[in-house]
Amino acid sequence: MAAGGAGGKTYSFKVVLLGEGCVGKTSMVLRYCENKFNDKHITTLQASFLTKKLNITGKRVNLAIWDTAGQERFHALGPIYYRDSNGAVLVYDVTDEDSFQKVKNWVKELRKMLGNDICLCIVGNKIDLDKDRHVSVEDAESYAESVGAKHYHTSAKLNKGIEELFLDLCKRMMETAQAEERLKGNGASQSASSRRGVQIVDDEPQATPAGGCCSSG
Amino acid sequence: MIPKMRQVELRAYWRKLKAFVKTLSLQRQMMENLIIAKARQDALQRKMEERRLRLQEEANRRFSASGAEEQEQRILYTNVLEYEQDHDWPKLWKANMKKNPDDVTLVSGLVSYLLSRADHPVVKLLRKHQYRVYNRLYPIVSKGLVQSPPRPLTPSRSTHLPHPEKKTTRGSSVGGQSFSTASYLSPSLSHDHSTNYEDEVEEELHSQATVDRENSFEDLEQFLTQLDWAPLHSSTEDSEGTCDPSLQPEQDEGSLQELEMRALTEHLKAVVKDIHIAIDQLLSLCLLSFECLNTANSKDLCLASIEEAFFTPLWSALVALFRRVYREREQAFETSMKLYQDVSPGDVGVPSKLFPEDSDAQQGSYPYESAVQELKLLLKDCCPQRKLECIVRTLRLICACAEDYRCLHDVDSTPKTAAIGADDLLPILSFVALRCQCPQLVSECAALEEFIHEGYLIGEEGYCLTSMQSALAYVESLQPEQLPAHKLV
Numbered sequence: 067m068a069a070g071g072a073g074g075k076t077y078s079f080k081v082v083l084l085g086e087g088c089v090g091k092t093s094m095v096l097r098y099c100e101n102k103f104n105d106k107h108i109t110t111l112q113a114s115f116l117t118k119k120l121n122i123t124g125k126r127v128n129l130a131i132w133d134t135a136g137q138e139r140f141h142a143l144g145p146i147y148y149r150d151s152n153g154a155v156l157v158y159d160v161t162d163e164d165s166f167q168k169v170k171n172w173v174k175e176l177r178k179m180l181g182n183d184i185c186l187c188i189v190g191n192k193i194d195l196d197k198d199r200h201v202s203v204e205d206a207e208s209y210a211e212s213v214g215a216k217h218y219h220t221s222a223k224l225n226k227g228i229e230e231l232f233l234d235l236c237k238r239m240m241e242t243a244q245a246e247e248r249l250k251g252n253g254a255s256q257s258a259s260s261r262r263g264v265q266i267v268d269d270e271p272q273a274t275p276a277g278g279c280c281s282s283g
Numbered sequence: 284m285i286p287k288m289r290q291v292e293l294r295a296y297w298r299k300l301k302a303f304v305k306t307l308s309l310q311r312q313m314m315e316n317l318i319i320a321k322a323r324q325d326a327l328q329r330k331m332e333e334r335r336l337r338l339q340e341e342a343n344r345r346f347s348a349s350g351a352e353e354q355e356q357r358i359l360y361t362n363v364l365e366y367e368q369d370h371d372w373p374k375l376w377k378a379n380m381k382k383n384p385d386d387v388t389l390v391s392g393l394v395s396y397l398l399s400r401a402d403h404p405v406v407k408l409l410r411k412h413q414y415r416v417y418n419r420l421y422p423i424v425s426k427g428l429v430q431s432p433p434r435p436l437t438p439s440r441s442t443h444l445p446h447p448e449k450k451t452t453r454g455s456s457v458g459g460q461s462f463s464t465a466s467y468l469s470p471s472l473s474h475d476h477s478t479n480y481e482d483e484v485e486e487e488l489h490s491q492a493t494v495d496r497e498n499s500f501e502d503l504e505q506f507l508t509q510l511d512w513a514p515l516h517s518s519t520e521d522s523e524g525t526c527d528p529s530l531q532p533e534q535d536e537g538s539l540q541e542l543e544m545r546a547l548t549e550h551l552k553a554v555v556k557d558i559h560i561a562i563d564q565l566l567s568l569c570l571l572s573f574e575c576l577n578t579a580n581s582k583d584l585c586l587a588s589i590e591e592a593f594f595t596p597l598w599s600a601l602v603a604l605f606r607r608v609y610r611e612r613e614q615a616f617e618t619s620m621k622l623y624q625d626v627s628p629g630d631v632g633v634p635s636k637l638f639p640e641d642s643d644a645q646q647g648s649y650p651y652e653s654a655v656q657e658l659k660l661l662l663k664d665c666c667p668q669r670k671l672e673c674i675v676r677t678l679r680l681i682c683a684c685a686e687d688y689r690c691l692h693d694v695d696s697t698p699k700t701a702a703i704g705a706d707d708l709l710p711i712l713s714f715v716a717l718r719c720q721c722p723q724l725v726s727e728c729a730a731l732e733e734f735i736h737e738g739y740l741i742g743e744e745g746y747c748l749t750s751m752q753s754a755l756a757y758v759e760s761l762q763p764e765q766l767p768a769h770k771l772v
Contacts, residue, residue: 078741080741083705087706091704092702092704092706095704096702110679110682110683111678111679111682111703111708111743111746111747112682112686112702112703112704113702113703113704114678114682114703114704114705114708114746114750115743115746115747117742117743130741130742130746132705132746132749133704133705133706133708134705135705135706135708135709135710135753136705136706137632137706137709137710139632139757139760140709140753140754140757142753142756142757142760143749143752143753143756143757146749146752146753147749147753150740150741170315173319174315174318174319174322177319177322177326178319178322178325178326179326180326181326181327182327209312212312212316213316213319
């Protein structure tokens with residue numbers, strides 16, 4: 067499903083951004099996409115949808131970052147946001163235990179919807195406020211490990227750890243895509259038209275919301 | 284002494300309690316992991332199953348293609364060659380393209396010229412496919428016009444299934460009654476229609492384009508223009524009279540409705556699939572006719588032009604079918620829309636810094652009005668790509684408006700770097716959808732979901748459509764007394 071590798075050497079990856087309202091995901095993604103040389107990276111949709119072009123070990127990567135609404139009432143259609151995602155960045159606020167619980171709920175939902183194809187990053191933001199920390203490093207890291215995710219610490223305010231987080235994520239997504247290509251062997255030529263056939267067969271938009279609303283915790 | 288004893292006791296208890304809590308959390312985590320593992324396994328199995336089905340289907344298509352379809356393709360290509368013998372313009376265009384390979388305007392020029400030649404095999408194939416799709420829509424859509432949409436379904440309406448001659452099992456399980464074409468065609472059109480339909484069947488059998496389809500297609504266009512203004516039929520009550528719904532036990536009616544809905548949904552799926560196949564076929568014939576168009580960019584352009592030509596005359600009939608399938612959702616939307624027509628952005632959870640406080644004072648206008656006006660234009664376009672562009676423009680306008688409103692609030696302080704994220708965007712979009720007052724948006728977006736290009740799904744267009752869908756679903760879910768926002772969170 068989440069085959070990000072396009073024919074040539076350009077990868078297109080979709081990354082969803084999840085997190086409660088005040089955890090700072092908007093600032094984080096803006097930090098990442100603002101460019102020292104050119105601030106035109108910010109699209110006309112501002113921080114809700116951002117793209118970034120990267121060059122990793124000689125391979126071109128196009129990243130599309132989809133922000134999602136943290137509010138519970140918009141979650142009925144969450145699954146259509148996750149669809150075909152290659153990666154997910156789940157952000158919590160290290161000073162806010164609740165926001166970490168929310169992350170756990172999203173992890174469950176993502177795994178349920180997308181299985182192991184998706185690379186998960188759990189991100190503790192606001193480490194500049196470490197003295198008010200309410201989620202212990204140990205807990206967070208062991209939880210991340212237990213669900214096959216990687217854990218990162220960032221500070222959007224100090225611009226710490228963000229670049230590394232996305233770079234690491236991209237590398238992991240590339241590995242996943244390459245593994246998938248190898249698995250498919252010569253099936254790399256699966257064209258767009260054959261994918262279209264898939265779209266008609268699966269009726270995901272109608273079928274998934276029912277499974278998606280169990281995240282309210 | 285005693286207090287110290289107690290302290291010791293308390294400490295022991297405390298330690299026990301801590302250990303207990305730790306075991307509990309460990310157990311909880313284990314449970315969670317188990318659940319996740321189970322879910323993963325299920326997801327994997329589901330995916331494998333889906334993949335198998337998909338491959339099977341593709342294989343089926345390929346196999347049948349190798350026989351009949353390939354032959355059809357060959358005949359079509361022969362027609363193209365024949366056409367080129369008789370006409371000079373393809374050669375001239377090809378030579379011109381060769382001379383100026385980087386000229387994009389030439390590509391669009393060629394494609395639009397091609398689509399204007401009614402006698403070219405590509406255009407003939409286009410008309411043939413359009414007619415076929417239209418034929419599958421017509422019985423249902425024309426029926427839908429007789430009654431106003433909100434009226435509950437009556438059992439007799441379950442008879443209008445496509446291709447009566449073919450009598451699918453689906454059809455007979457649903458109604459099994461009155462399959463004659465005439466019963467659901469208006470007297471004025473039934474003659475032309477059924478003759479052409481027979482032509483169609485005949486053609487399918489011989490898989491040869493021998494009948495001139497132009498006349499029948501004019502009928503289609505004529506019908507569709509009438510469709511836009513007023514219901515065409517007033518004399519189709521005949522089938523209604525045969526079966527009075529009030530005489531039926533209520534349970535029966537319920538299950539019949541359910542069956543009908545299922546049949547309609549299946550039918551919609553089949554039509555959507557037909558359209559995808561038709562467009563694929565058209566594109567490949569187009570590229571076969573003009574190899575010079577077979578580059579990534581030209582191909583996209585070509586596809587866009589084909590889709591526009593294909594969908595424009597069909598969209599209103601197509602969306603009418605979608606509207607019947609999504610009627611319940613549209614009704615939910617309409618209910619919310621009526622309940623909350625005077626809602627303020629704050630009531631749906633838009634933060635106060637993102638709309639002007641004195642919105643009441645601005646006479647005749649309201650916040651985000653420009654976005655609402657833009658979104659209303661969506662119904663006027665007749666091609667999925669253009670509709671998608673309209674949604675993108677709406678979201679961009681929302682972001683621009685939000686920026687302006689925030690600047691109004693922050694006159695004194697330095698402009699903040701924060702930008703609109705999804706947390707702000709979705710409440711605003713819900714507000715805009717409510718103010719738009721068009722329940723049809725629900726069906727339009729559902730249709731767009733089916734026809735959006737693979738390549739756009741991941742990009743801005745896909746994001747905007749997804750956000751729109753999300754906002755619509757939220758509006759549909761609104762209950763009376765649910766707003767204002769501080770009650771929801």
